[in-house]
Amino acid sequence: MKGLFTGRIIRTQRLSPLSHLIVFERPRGFPDAAPGQFVSLRITSTITPLLRRPFSIMDLTGTELHLLVKVVGKGSDILAHSPCGAEIDIAGPFGGTVFPSPEKKDAVFVAGGTGLAPMIFAARTWKRDRSLGRADLVYGAGCEEELLVSLCGEDFTAVHSATIDGSCGFEGDAVALLEKLVEEGKAGGGILYSCGPTGMVRAMAGRAAARFSRHLTSLESVMACGVGACRGCTVPVKTDGGTVLRTICSDGTVFDASEIDWERWEE
């Protein structure tokens, strides 16, 4: 069950000008977690930033908890530059729906930016329990510097990279690259897993995803409670009779992309 823990940073690595790997010692009693779950960190004990900040679990071993942190504002900046030995208040693991394993079938993982973190956790988890078959990663970032390919060297069967400015790999975003791979017959059929900016997932859900048996995505939103209490992170999900609002933090983070009412969802 979820809980409150104190995590000690034991290793940090600057992966690019903005992205950092932060490794915590796994707190005592920290529960096992599954791909798509996240932790929520109280980064300072002051009131700025006020709320906790959510980060996907990128790996959880018997001894370590790995996060991928991109600096976008004050909270992520403080976290990314916290020294080894720093102790941080960690709540979690949060998230009530996780990525189901591909059960050895072909899978394509699409990641945009730090959406890479849960994709890596998925690949590693399923490799460990031997349920990962062929795994293609389609991964997009702004430029070569932000493309963190070194992080996932051995996790996937093949990595297909895209950069918006064309500085490395395919020129364009991950969705355009996925479409190209599908057109060329190099991807399609199995399960599609994705995580990234909502715009990316939205674009994919409309087009490329039709070529896969299922498209499961881990969504993001600004969050306050992280546990389904405040109703601040809702997304409209289609049901028989219309739509219902589900919380990304506790009903998700993972949703079947075809069930999301993209038209009604205004972030």
Next chain:
Amino acid sequence: MSRHSLETKIGAVTLRNPVLLASGPAGYGLEYEGLLDLERIGGVVTKTISFEPREGNPGTRLHETGGGLLNSIGLENVGAEVFFSEKMPALVDAGIKPVVSLAAEDWEDYRMLLDATAGTVGVDIIELNLSCPNVERGGMAVGTNPELLAKYVRHAKDTLPGMTVLAKLTPNVGDIAALALAAEEAGADGITAINTVVGMDIDLAARRPVFKRIRAGLSGPAVMPIALDAVWRISRTVDIPVVGVGGITSIADAMKFFMAGAAAIQVGTAVFYDPALPERIVETLEETGIPGPLGDCSRMKGAG
């Protein structure tokens, strides 16, 4: 060391201690299982419910500001039927005291909601949310008008004999104490103050307001002095208990509310990032006792 008893009487109800979770952040209570020991606190003011379920507002619902949080949830809730048949019994089964928060869009809606409440076993204390800034109808429109406020409070007292009724007030008025007095005269058993403070923010890059409804409700440490002032003035105006809420983020803050005249307190926004705070406040109060209210400070040096 002997521990102080913290039992707190409001109307006909005795709470095991005066530390509650505020309506909204508390959800329906059980969401925080594992993060906070609900059995240690005085009770949970459940998410405001309306007669029919509500979807709440579209677009961005949360936005952090300097020392504060703007929200535009818009009273999304499961409605009276699901609340009374599922959510509340689960809370009671878990040994937690529910304070049921109610809101209505109009008079007819209000009457139906009170009728539904009247038929429910186990509810002995309600909080009338006549002060939500995030809805078109009902909410603040009722809570800023002393006659309407009195009418709503009186109807609750008439329809629900024996029920302890708290009126939750908005700070977005000229004189909150006058509203508190109107509620007291209409029979309220206590006053809860404050609901969120109206505010807005602008998305610079997008050149538009952050929220679709433009205005939203500010909570968190930024509003604490406003809440403390409201409690101070209300407790000097009415004789019924005042429940203080707004920006409590530390044990020291809680102590100040009791000194300002609060009989009980609620913690809202702070629960999001420090769910153990309400328990820590209870522990401290058990050791120190509940601080008494300050006396008349009108002649304090420098008072002006």
